Amino acid sequence: MERITARVMRTLHKCALPVIIAGAALLAAGCGKSFLELKNPQAIDFDHISDLESLTTASTGVYSLFKQANYYNRTFTLIPELMSDNSFISIKNSGRYLNEDRFTVTNGDSYVTGAWQLMNQVVANANLALAASRTINFSAADQPQANQIIGELYACRALAFFDMVRFFAQPYRFTADASHPGIPIYTEPANQIIYPARETVAKSYQQIIADLKQAETLLDNSKKNGRFTLAAAQALLAKVYLYQEDWVNAELYATKVIDNATYTLLTNQNYVAGWAAKFTAESILEIGNTSTSNSGSDGIGYFTEQTGYGDLLATKDLYDTYTATDVRRKLIVPGVRTGGEAQAYFIKKYPNGVGTKDDNxxxxxxxxxYLIRAEARAELALTDASHQAGALADLNTIVKRADPQAADVALSGQDLVDRVLLERRKELAFEGNRLFDLNRKRKDVVNIQSDAQTTYTYPHNRFIMPIPYDEINANPNMEQNPGWR
Known part of the structure; x- marks a missing residue:
């Protein structure tokens, strides 16, 4: 398996990335079914996905890509926090992510390249499985489960596209009509090498929304650990609409999820312990690691825990945003990093990173x-004051859950919008949102390091990642982001 995958990867300089990577992913996903043991990535035999069982196995292979170290298990979760004001690399470090810490990423960066490849792998493998599903005559008994799996595949593809457009393209409103470069959009498997160009951000979002709307018609509402459900697709739609600044639809879809009784907020008393637990009542979608299937010492927990690498530290600037009675402050523990910072702030959101190494x-x-709906309502309230009370109610739900002693927020106008953004920083710290939030809200980025602090003014070319050199070199139709060679 390793020999074949390496041979496929060595052809990257000759062939466009998505198709080749699709083959590599299919070969390396490791699900043990015959459709994964394909001989040639340009000659996919769809007959290997021929029934509900093999389609389900294919979907498991797609999900397995999300939990790779260069996707949600570390790189994609870490970089938006590291290249902002939430965290930095300790002066005592293992040499990882130093360019991200210093805002000196290059187009040959291995972490960024790895993320690009994995996102494309998800898309290409989902395309293969979806195309194969259209050739299967499911029995009446199997059709409901088949619909669920097909819906999950559409949602997985949408998530990969959304992650790609956030990471590699400027926000939706960067241009008035979102006509700036987005991502390559390809929704069918290719029987020959393809060289896709980038679509506009507008068209990229159209595809993401179309996939999620399709998923919404197929998914059911029962809770499925580590997999997309109806609520997960609707929550992602709410987030996509938020990034698109479609406040009406962001509020609409957030309300669908908030009204869904399957998921409830953890209590203040259970909040901290919830980060060591899996699939809590609050978690709508999380990456399903296990003690035998995880990124090991390449996971984000090993990168934050002090008995692991412990390189990633929280900033004092973030720590000081929490009151002494805010339960979330317990997830940042002041201390001394031996051989490093005399005053360090240790991140405890991934507490299993050294033991079982299976934080989700x-x-x-x-x-x-709740914060999506609060932001949408606060933005709507800028022109229609009737939305203000709802925005405050949603915001205070999260503020008071974290700190029952906190005074009710009673702001209005732009101050309320900015207060929601602050609450997102406090609630979602170290979950991979901060840089994206600052960029889409047209804010300057304060890059805090152990011994330095630099403010980068919006707009900025380096608020997004470069298209990797391997892709530019392989695909003559691929356009690099401005400011990168």
């Missing part, structure tokens, strides 16, 4: 959905 990164939580 949270992709969507109900707390975020």
């Amino acid at each position: 990164p949270k992709v969507l939580r109900k707390a975020e959905v």
